[in-house]
Amino acid sequence: MTTILAMEYKEEALHMIDQRKLPHTYEIFIAKNCNEVDFAIRDMVVRGAPAIGAAAGYGAALAAKTFQHEEKNVFLLKMEESLEKLNKSRPTAVNLMWAVKRMKKLIEIKVELPVKHLADLILEEAHTIVREDQAINLVMGNHGNTVIPHGATILTHCNTGALATVGIGTALGVVRTAHQSGKDIFVYADETRPRLQGGRLTAWELMQEGIPSTLIVDSVAATLIRDGKINVILVGADRIATNGDTANKIGTFMLSVVAKTYGIPFYVVAPTTTIDFEIDHGSDIVIEERNSEEVTHIEGVHIAPEGMKVYNPAFDVTPHENITGIVTEKGIIRAPYQENIIKLKCNDFR
């Protein structure tokens, strides 16, 4: 387990660790209504696919609280508007759309109930999403731990820990599990330009846990992989197509190419909510382009020349053939992905 809580609902508001300010300032951002949650997602106060999903759940709950004294038709209209806005706060992480859809479905099923009662149920559903994510992280940690050798050196990218989820994390949850099971692991953390989630957030989590680790700039990873210094690579995911192609933080694809070239196991760790069953192929995933200031400025300091053009995609797509396995709460999915992912859906899935 971990004592880091990316978010907590209390005193009728969503309290989030302000991840824009870590590791130097530990500050709580309090969202008292849905618009403030929407802002927190857009501006990356909260980030990481599962955490965004959970935050969206609370965004819905806060919208419901705001409108709980309205007539039902007004309430339904306002909820529809709020959920649509939340849905568009960031485009790539499917967990966001999944959480919104879950709330829409709940409202649809329970539409006959009084408004106040509906609002209470929506908050309860948001809490349920959190508890589910916590449990899922623990199970993924156990599944993932089976592929970590004793004494392994693990390479990870971006932040996939307690800050990216509401539990122990996805890829970093596996790292935590391996560490807690006494495997004597060592972690290299990519700093992950442009937002430096690795250097700021993963480094912070690793230090908090006392896991032996070293920070590198993203392009150092290739040499470590070639020179046999890495035993396994663990990354998260923002959206997975049904053929296994995976959108994740920019830089993931590059790692996967080098890993494949040098035969190093490359695992994606993500809950099955990250699978988008409406998308067959990675090329159909919308990749968010963020503003150029993320590249030209670091912590407010201008680094590139004034007026220089920037291309700043937040994610890239790793083709399924570069992925050794996808660690989910239902087990590790391996190739053939299309077949095994559909099998997963046909079984007990949602």
Added chain:
Amino acid sequence: MTTILAMEYKEEALHMIDQRKLPHTYEIFIAKNCNEVDFAIRDMVVRGAPAIGAAAGYGAALAAKTFQHEEKNVFLLKMEESLEKLNKSRPTAVNLMWAVKRMKKLIEIKVELPVKHLADLILEEAHTIVREDQAINLVMGNHGNTVIPHGATILTHCNTGALATVGIGTALGVVRTAHQSGKDIFVYADETRPRLQGGRLTAWELMQEGIPSTLIVDSVAATLIRDGKINVILVGADRIATNGDTANKIGTFMLSVVAKTYGIPFYVVAPTTTIDFEIDHGSDIVIEERNSEEVTHIEGVHIAPEGMKVYNPAFDVTPHENITGIVTEKGIIRAPYQENIIKLKCNDFR
């Protein structure tokens, strides 16, 4: 040609553009003696393999000026000490060692001359190194231009321009030549963490020249390469082994792996002075590790948590099998590299 002058010897001192401060502050760093040149190389006031070589030449000239009124045996001893110190100012770029060796040889050959005369010759030799580098850059530009298609989109890494040399540059010299020959090129510049030579220096040079270009974080390159957005990759070199293995700025190797995977031409552009005939294989090249503050701080702002360990190699080695060709002033060397590099040496080479 270009109007940017990385260094200029005047008023008995070496005037260098302070590359630590670009692009926001254009400041001249004046080195009045050899120790100040030594500092400028170590602290990266001046950087780029050919520019370091030229600066070392002037370092020797300034040492000779300092000691020109000494007895000859004292002069020779002091020069020996100064050259040894310069030789160790940075470990990877072989041009530095080459320039030092050239000065040692000159002193050896002309040892019978009066000290003052020797000092004058050393300064003249430093000027010669500069003129040679300028000419070599122009010739490399022409050779390199033969592999650039009309309308090409070129990817480049680090800074290999006028700031890295004393002429139009190596890889960026080819870019300048292609642009000036009206080829309607477009350039993607990797920002090149940790020191951001791409974002700070290459972006600045490209804007000065009016070459259409866009800045990316290093890990975006992989997606551009896969998606067919890049026609050719041009990089510089800090040291080339006789089998063609090339040490260059950290991140070069990663690009070469992706380029090879997706069949994109990958050229190294470097003068033959960058070839180290004493080294057979890239694994024998000493890779400089620089301090962790380059990663944990950007422009003085602390980004990683206090106490986080860092691994910060300044260079990596690209194996010759990932290199399409090495553009030198003597033409483009292609595989088999060992054979063709030795052929080069046996011909008219040094």
